[in-house]
Amino acid sequence: MDFEFQERTRENSYLYETIFYYVPHLSIYFELILLVMVLWIMFKKSTPIDESWPSKEEEEIIEKYTPRLLVEDIDTKHRLLNRPVLTLQEGKYITIDNQICLNMATQNFLGFAKDKHIEKETIQSIEKYGVGSCGPRGFYGTVDVHLELEEKLAKFLDSEEVVVYSYGFSTIASAIPAYSKKNDIIFVDECANYPIQKGLDASRSTIHYFKHNDMEDLERLLKQEEEKTQKKKKPSRARKFLVVEGIYQKTGFMCPLDKLVELRKKYKLRLFLDESISIGTIGSTGRGLREHFGIKASEIDLIIGSLENSLGSVGGFCVGTSFIVEHQRLSGLGYCFSASLPPLLTTAAIEALQILKEKPHLVTSLQEKCKLCNELLHDCENIKKHFKINGSSLSPVKILELKDKKNKEKLDEIVQNCLTLGVAFAIPSYLPNDTYQPPAIKVVVNRLHTEADLKAGISTLDSSVRLMLSPDMLTAE
Numbered sequence: 001m002d003f004e005f006q007e008r009t010r011e012n013s014y015l016y017e018t019i020f021y022y023v024p025h026l027s028i029y030f031e032l033i034l035l036v037m038v039l040w041i042m043f044k045k046s047t048p049i050d051e052s053w054p055s056k057e058e059e060e061i062i063e064k065y066t067p068r069l070l071v072e073d074i075d076t077k078h079r080l081l082n083r084p085v086l087t088l089q090e091g092k093y094i095t096i097d098n099q100i101c102l103n104m105a106t107q108n109f110l111g112f113a114k115d116k117h118i119e120k121e122t123i124q125s126i127e128k129y130g131v132g133s134c135g136p137r138g139f140y141g142t143v144d145v146h147l148e149l150e151e152k153l154a155k156f157l158d159s160e161e162v163v164v165y166s167y168g169f170s171t172i173a174s175a176i177p178a179y180s181k182k183n184d185i186i187f188v189d190e191c192a193n194y195p196i197q198k199g200l201d202a203s204r205s206t207i208h209y210f211k212h213n214d215m216e217d218l219e220r221l222l223k224q225e226e227e228k229t230q231k232k233k234k235p236s237r238a239r240k241f242l243v244v245e246g247i248y249q250k251t252g253f254m255c256p257l258d259k260l261v262e263l264r265k266k267y268k269l270r271l272f273l274d275e276s277i278s279i280g281t282i283g284s285t286g287r288g289l290r291e292h293f294g295i296k297a298s299e300i301d302l303i304i305g306s307l308e309n310s311l312g313s314v315g316g317f318c319v320g321t322s323f324i325v326e327h328q329r330l331s332g333l334g335y336c337f338s339a340s341l342p343p344l345l346t347t348a349a350i351e352a353l354q355i356l357k358e359k360p361h362l363v364t365s366l367q368e369k370c371k372l373c374n375e376l377l378h379d380c381e382n383i384k385k386h387f388k389i390n391g392s393s394l395s396p397v398k399i400l401e402l403k404d405k406k407n408k409e410k411l412d413e414i415v416q417n418c419l420t421l422g423v424a425f426a427i428p429s430y431l432p433n434d435t436y437q438p439p440a441i442k443v444v445v446n447r448l449h450t451e452a453d454l455k456a457g458i459s460t461l462d463s464s465v466r467l468m469l470s471p472d473m474l475t476a477e
Contacts, residue, residue: 131342146164165315178331179241244271247397254289
């Protein structure tokens with residue numbers, strides 16, 4: 001036992017000597033410094049607390065101090081706190097707060113939201129499938145009607161493949177970051193809608209905004225980017241995307257798609273076209289801007305559409321080649337992680353699409369009424385005096401942008417007065433970080449409107465503008 005103890009002692013002694021002589025001296029010094037610091041902290045005297053009372057000056061400052069409110073005073077007259085409640089929708093009329101009004105506010109362009117045939121088929125769908133899908137498309141949320149809708153949309157739009165989303169907002173907001181990544185470049189119109197902006201944020205790409213529908217400004221930015229690329233020693237791996245709307249939600253103007261396609265070829269861009277408003281309203285059969293301009297499907301990389309406007313349902317979709325669209329089934333966040341579109345709403349979209357396919361005259365009828373509405377607005381002296389009338393002649397959305405921004409509070413009074421007189425208009429809402437926020441009134445044309453309806457509605461708006469923006473009313477404020 002003594003021999004073993006001596007051997008162990010000798011080994012430990014050898015180990016200590018080895019550590020001392022072979023471990024770098026800097027590490028030993030460092031450990032010694034740390035030890036000294038720990039001992040100093042442990043044994044240092046604490047600083048005495050100054051318990052003396054504050055001076056008179058300090059007391060006066062404390063007495064005068066008033067803390068800032070955590071929540072600012074709320075304007076009880078704000079329209080979002082007094083929003084109208086819709087209780088019934090019947091064709092071109094809606095019932096708001098128990099008052100029947102002509103609907104010139106919601107984007108039910110073709111009047112399918114209350115179509116009797118669609119309603120009947122939807123009820124049968126509820127009896128067969130129930131109300132919701134309760135799962136994403138990849139996790140037992142795919143129902144046979146989803147595949148049917150995708151197939152019929154692909155045939156209607158003459159494309160290889162379609163992917164359907166459960167919510168219109170998430171469609172474009174998911175599609176952009178599915179393709180454009182951190183090192184890529186996106187050129188986008190300054191009046192792009194909010195879902196597009198959210199898609200841009202999620203992509204983390206470099207964003208270049210060009211002036212609204214200004215092709216010269218867009219080409220200027222494209223040339224600048226091309227010059228930067230040529231100056232680099234290494235070839236750039238950044239991909240370039242161009243994102244536009246068919247009809248802009250904020251202005252009602254159509255994009256010059258033919259010129260955009262030319263720039264796409266010239267500068268090797270990937271073109272994304274949001275046709276949420278234009279599908280079902282533009283083109284001889286409602287197939288959108290591509291039909292209107294006579295452009296081939298191969299000229300546009302991705303078309304984004306909505307089921308929530310012309311088709312009167314809920315959801316959105318992306319159209320393109322199988323190679324492009326299939327990528328979203330694993331990379332589109334709104335597709336992968338959201339419950340799929342309820343079967344009843346899918347059935348409603350299928351039936352609406354079938355009616356649109358069988359009755360293309362519904363689209364031409366809507367377009368005639370859009371032209372008439374445009375003429376009526378330009379004939380109103382009071383509207384022309386106080387508002388800039390935005391929107392293409394064929395667009396079902398007309399945006400009346402207020403010229404004098406100081407009177408934007410009057411917009412609520414104008415719309416409320418129209419509501420009292422039996423016509424419903426809307427005021428566009430914006431979030432604080434939106435890129436373009438013009439104070440405006442939105443006028444929406446419905447296929448079910450008659451000539452008399454449009455004349456009465458626009459006349460009501462014109463008289464309300466004259467009343468609320470008259471010099472007497474403005475000076476009274």
